[in-house]
Amino acid sequence: MSEKRTRVRFAPSPTGPLHMGGVRTALYNYLYAKQRGGDFILRIEDTDSHRFVPGAEQYIIEALDWCGIVPDEGLVKTPEGKWEVAEEASPQAPHAPYRQSQRKPIYREYAEQLIKNGYAYYAFDTAEELDAARKEAEGRGETFIYNHSTRGSLRNALTLDPEETSRLLETTTDWTVRFKMPENEVVAMDDLIRGHIEVNTSTLDDKVLWKRADELPTYHLANIVDDHLMEITEVIRGEEWLPSLPLHYMLYKAFGWTSSMPRFAHLPLLLKPDGKGKLSKRDGDKMGFPVFPLRWVAPTGEVSRGYREDGYFPQAFVNMLAFLGWNPGDEREIMSLEELTEAFSLDHVSKSGARFNVEKAHWYNREYLRLSSLEDLTAKAGAMLEGHGIKVVDCPVCAITAGAEFNETGADFKNHIFTADYVGSVVGFTRERASFVEDFWKIASYLFVSPKDFEAFGIKAGAAVEQKADPRAKTWDDSATAPFLAKDADKFWKEENVQMALEAVEFLTKEYSGDFSAEGVETALEEYIRSREWPMGKVMNCIRLALAGSASGLGIADIVCRIGRAETASRLAYAKQRLSF
């Protein structure tokens, strides 16, 4: 038995930025197609001329590209290397155009075919008339439904005489074509995820299929016609479409396409973290996470954050998304796009909606950060540092001729210039503490900038600032103050302890001539403090406060061996002079 080549499509509507739920739908379609060696098609469903948003289409393309979900069909590359929706037929776009607004004539023809065969009819009711009918029904505590029960008393080709109908068709432009939903028939459907479903057609309405006003079809007609023409084998879409499935079945039947009808799979919805309703644009702003893959600036100027701009790795985002409503059936959680492709199956897609969880998203990103190569991370950290006014140079010699004054480790604290090797060294030993590239700044900014402002840490005031860290403050952007409040630094910042710290550092930076690696420094410093029977914790904490400006943070030896002798000594001196007791 010869199997048809798998062809699935992602058909977004360019009414705004692509939501992460949409990205997941695209992802599942992509995985399904790739696993079967089939085609993943992108089609733009822009049949609503009123809701068109400039830039939305390009956003969709860019978002998919960032995620690595590249369509096999529907896009063409411009000479400048940019992806665009295909308008003309080509090997990569055999069914062009892929923008429904450019396929107008096709739909009209099919709408007429349905009328000719008695499956649809012209309707002349105005929007006002229908609104009034709905209001009136509502007043009686009922719901107006345009179907067998009401169509006999409304203005359409079934009630008007033929002359009047043709007159209206010619002289007016606000008529529509409606599907003539039969009465009391049972539609038996099969969903790849939900199983067998039956619906009685009497509960359904005569949906508008085509509008004379803009000569465009509605979603239902366009969808069925295009899926048929594009030889789609499986329709994988969101659960919000499940209620229209009976209509779509009826449409396939009316066209006589039942034998080639695609199979359907309705995906569970992505829910708000608190579990109430679909994840929406506003949730992100409210709960502090992006709902969009990329940053989006609306025509109104309103800005919505994106996963990309928030520092997520695309692989982490995709991996996280894949697991919202699906699992491989074993206990793997970290999977590349290739592994996902191999393991994907609609059998393992769950039926119930999935709540998005920010913590898990952070965890995924941390896992991918750990998987990154040191070179890659260092380059990314370098770019991030530039954003904080730090200059990172690959060529120390060139930098020196340009005026940089590097110390023995490749750091110039005066001019804020650091060698790439220095950055690499910092990244190498702090990477296990980071979830995002930006975290390197939160964790180790004092390896690039000398601490100046100790007051902010509650030292001089003599008491830690009374402020509970926000429990949700796990993201780098609102946890910045949290670690400094964790400990009462004034408990150890006492004159005698500071004196010991000073002496220990003096020994380390002036007399100690041994190995200046983290291990060497640690051993030397601890031996020195122990030999004098000083309180290890107190001395160390004083040193840390002077070096890091904070009562908590990286290991002393890790800091010292990187910032070097001179900087270490000067930070101690500065802190002593700056902080009174």
Next chain:
RNA sequence: GCUGGGUUCGUAUAACGGUCAGUACACAAGAUUCUCAAUCUUGUAAUAUGGGUUCGAUUCCCGUACCCAGUACCA
């Protein structure tokens, strides 16, 4: 309201008639340590509810509750 879909630890999910109901995130405790993380170990925590069917139900059927979606000349 009506129509359809759904319901396993706080969250995501595993177990597709027989498991001490597993895993991950989060949380808690301990270990480690110069602090904070990280790491390791351990732990808390779930089958919405009532009936069936069955030797046996998380799993199959029916009712109830709750949640979600749809109910547009939007997709």
